[in-house]
Amino acid sequence: MNETNLPRRDLVIAAGGLGLTALAGANLAFAQPAKAGEGGAILKSLKASVGANREYVLPPLPYAPNALEPHIDAETMTLHHDKHHAAYVKGANDALGKLAEIRAGKVDAGQVTDWSEKLAFNVSGHILHAFFWANLGPKSGEPTGELAKDLAADFGSVEAFKTHFSAAAAQVQGNGWAILAWEPISSRLIVLQVRNHQINAAWSSVPILVLDVWEHAYYLKYRNVRADYVKAFWNVVNWHAVGEWYETMKGHTSQVK
Numbered sequence: 347m348n349e350t351n352l353p354r355r356d357l358v359i360a361a362g363g364l365g366l367t368a369l370a371g372a373n374l375a376f377a378q379p380a381k382a383g384e385g386g387a388i389l390k391s392l393k394a395s396v397g398a399n400r401e402y403v404l405p406p407l408p409y410a411p412n413a414l415e416p417h418i419d420a421e422t423m424t425l426h427h428d429k430h431h432a433a434y435v436k437g438a439n440d441a442l443g444k445l446a447e448i449r450a451g452k453v454d455a456g457q458v459t460d461w462s463e464k465l466a467f468n469v470s471g472h473i474l475h476a477f478f479w480a481n482l483g484p485k486s487g488e489p490t491g492e493l494a495k496d497l498a499a500d501f502g503s504v505e506a507f508k509t510h511f512s513a514a515a516a517q518v519q520g521n522g523w524a525i526l527a528w529e530p531i532s533s534r535l536i537v538l539q540v541r542n543h544q545i546n547a548a549w550s551s552v553p554i555l556v557l558d559v560w561e562h563a564y565y566l567k568y569r570n571v572r573a574d575y576v577k578a579f580w581n582v583v584n585w586h587a588v589g590e591w592y593e594t595m596k597g598h599t600s601q602v603k
């Protein structure tokens with residue numbers, strides 16, 4: 347990609363960090379960089395996930411650890427954010443550092459495959475967690491506006507979407523995520539079922555709503571009954587934040603089509 351075509355940093359964070367680098371590389375234009383106030387709580391959390399020198403950093407939880415009780419308990423939130431998410435941040439920075447050492451000839455180039463896998467795993471884990479905290483909140487409600495309209499158009503109804511998403515979450519083999527994603531090439535919302543943090547991702551797709559179904563996300567409270575955790579999740583979706591993010595992302599990628 348020609349660097350003179352790089353969009354502003356805000357949009358790089360909003361789009362490139364979530365899988366749209368492939369689109370940028372194909373010289374497909376975005377509409378406009380995010381304006382102040384656009385993107386809402388999700389963009390704010392993503393921007394807080396990158397430091398001044400582009401190193402990855404742990405963003406703060408946007409609410410108190412007990413804010414989602416009784417659906418998600420404070421101990422789980424604290425461990426999940428302070429230990430698990432922090433480990434992905436460290437892993438992402440370590441992988442970048444090790445790949446730089448390989449380029450500098452300080453580390454055997456035979457390790458490229460191993461560190462590339464670690465880079466994909468940890469960057470994906472970091473970004474998805476930063477997204478997850480912000481798409482949760484103590485007040486849920488229901489989708490409204492453009493998002494509600496498009497969910498109905500692409501899934502039949504909001505309820506049909508929830509059923510599809512819940513099944514994807516419940517059926518992840520081992521650790522993974524259910525992800526509602528905007529696929530800008532076809533202007534369509536899709537549900538992805540991702541293993542670990544990166545397996546079964548679809549290029550070009552931008553997360554809109556994500557649910558972590560790794561055991562560390564629910565085991566203290568729900569033990570082995572993941573389905574109950576998935577059911578409780580719908581009580582703590584911050585639909586306002588999700589709707590704001592969706593309208594911003596859809597607007598920025600509309601010229602792709």
Ligand SMILES: [Fe+2]
Binds near residue numbers: 426430475560562563
């Ligand atoms: Fe997690």
